[in-house]
Amino acid sequence: MFPDTTPTTSTPGVRMSDDVAVAEARRIIADAYRTAPETPTSYRDDSPLPAFGDMPPVLQPDRRIVPAWAAGTAVAGIGVGAAFVGVGCGLWLACQGFAAVSLTSVLFVTLPIAAVAGVFAAIGTALRSLKGVHTETHHHYTGPIQQHHSSSKTYGVIARTHNEHNG
Numbered sequence: 001m002f003p004d005t006t007p008t009t010s011t012p013g014v015r016m017s018d019d020v021a022v023a024e025a026r027r028i029i030a031d032a033y034r035t036a037p038e039t040p041t042s043y044r045d046d047s048p049l050p051a052f053g054d055m056p057p058v059l060q061p062d063r064r065i066v067p068a069w070a071a072g073t074a075v076a077g078i079g080v081g082a083a084f085v086g087v088g089c090g091l092w093l094a095c096q097g098f099a100a101v102s103l104t105s106v107l108f109v110t111l112p113i114a115a116v117a118g119v120f121a122a123i124g125t126a127l128r129s130l131k132g133v134h135t136e137t138h139h140h141y142t143g144p145i146q147q148h149h150s151s152s153k154t155y156g157v158i159a160r161t162h163n164e165h166n167g
Contacts, residue, residue, distance in 0.1 A: 016024070154161050
């Protein structure tokens, strides 16, 4: 049944005889392979619950009140978390788009915009040149005119400025 594990030579200093050692080893191995008895690991009581009469259960109201600052902090935390998720997703999508950029896609996006900008620039230039056709000169000031001419000269490392007025 079991392989023979009897030693061929005796070891000096061992107090157990070889036959006793083999028998003990076989007993330990047999105990290790023996099936364990079936013992329940849980218990369920199916007996009916006791009756407490006609009295209804006592009302126990819940009076836990969350402070306003705690509720505000929770709502703000949810909002900030959602915002960071949205910004992160937007950045990820933008990076995915930048990774897929090619010359053709850039031209397809920018050429129509440049064409519309060129048309607006041409219209603006035409309108500005039509304004220049106006022949009558209108001055927005009245009264005598005084003209002052001045020149300034700066000398040296430390700046000294001399203003000369010619009037």
